[in-house]
Amino acid sequence: MRRATGYPRGMPNVVAGRQVSPRKGKEDDMTDMRASDLPAEAGFGDYVALLKPRVMSLVVFTALVGLLSAPVAVHPMVALAGILFIALGAGASGALNMWWDADIDALMRRTRNRPVPAGRVAPREALAIGLALSGIAVVMLGLAANLLAAGLLAFTIFFYAVIYSMWLKRATPQNIVIGGAAGAFPPMIGWAVATGGVSVESLFMFALIFMWTPPHFWSLALFTKSDYADAGVPMLTVTHGRRVTRAHVLAYTLALAPLAVAGAVTGIGGPLYLAVSVALNLWFVAGAVRIWRRTEAQAEADGYRAEKRLFRFSLYYLFLHFAAILAEAALKPHGMGGW
Incomplete structure (x- = not known):
């Protein structure tokens, strides 16, 4: 286990993008540094970034859909408190992940400007924030909603921070497959806030x-293969190559499509969801087939245009599926949603 103080084990002594030699004393380092080399003081935006707001927004949205699509009425204050504490739990997970991954984040172009590797937020500070928010979120969700929702939130934070970040991410190319469970729990938590239980719909x-x-x-x-390779993260593209990764993208997309469409016959589905899901999955499968057929020479020639397009579409894919679930729930009181 890493120490709670200082930079995580294995992380170079990086200050504002400049590696500091461990052989020099503190006075020597300060003498050698110009004013521009000193790390900038953390601002409010850095602490917001520490919580991974983009990930938090997806968590909040899917949790809200889980809550609102449940077949029971929820008091507005309970719903508001539930979503607030789920969001805090997501932010806590992000802070703990940034604390632990600071060493590899510093080596990846996509992540090296994050608050911890950039030196604006100290690792021990990120750890303290993550632990504090975790405790607040879990305890308050239990008080505001119920113990099942709080237990699911606690397990989600533990799974993301410990099982995924500390173990799976650096241990196996299946890191994303197993670790995906962490991002899949929020709608179950939202459903549990409303119902106090788990159902076929929340499992779907x-x-x-x-x-x-x-x-x-x-x-x-x-x-982004070079980023993961540079940081030593065993992403599938690094361990098995892009050709195998393309085949895996297609295989998982083909498995995802019937599952997604089958949601239409659950209690949260309906004709609108079915139409949206069929259209989205036809496009997603077509995109997966397209990148599976491409050679590396073709991908490099056009700057991985098809791969980038599929990635962007995958964001809309998930959002629109959950938006369709929400629309079905909104239509039901008017006798138009569901079957």
């Missing part, structure tokens, strides 16, 4: 995100 929403995660992240990895 979990499965939808779980199966979507591998093709989503592997399509990203196809055009």
Whole structure:
């Protein structure tokens, strides 16, 4: 286990992008530094970035859909508190992940300007924020909603911070497959806030995100391979190559499509969801087939245009599926949603 103080084990002494030699004393380092070399003081935006707001927004949206699509009425204050504490839990997970991954984040172009590797937020500070927010989020969700929702949130934070970040991410090319469970729990938590239980519908929403995660992240990895290789992260593109990764994207997309469409016959589905899901999955499968057929020479020639297009579409794919679930729930009181 890494120490709670200083930079995580294995991370170079980096200050504002400049590597500081460990052989020099503190006075020597300060003498050698120009004013421009000193790390900038953390601002409010750095602490917001520490919580991974983009990831948090997806968590909040899917949790909200899980809550609002449940077949029970929820008091507005309970719903508001539930979503707030789920969001805090997501932010806590992000802070803990940034603390632990600071060493590899510093080596990847996509992540090296994050607050911790850039030196604007100290690792021990990120750890403290992550632990504090975790405790607040779990305890307050239990008080505001119920113990099942709080337990699911606690397990989600643990899974993302420990199982995925500390173990799977650096241990196996299946890191994204298994680790995808962390991002799949929020709609289950939202459903549990409303109902106090787990159902076929909440399990379906979990499965939808779980199966979507591998093709989503592997399509990203196809055009960011050097980042993962430089950081020593065993992403599938690094361990097995892009050709195998393309085949895996197609295989998981083909498995995802019937699962996603089958959601139409659950209690949260309906004609609108069916139409949206069929259209989205036809496009997604076509895109996966397209990148599977491409050679590396073709991909390099056009700057991985098809791979980038599939990655961008995968974001809309998940959002629109959950938006369709939400629309079905909104139509039901008017006798138009569901079957």
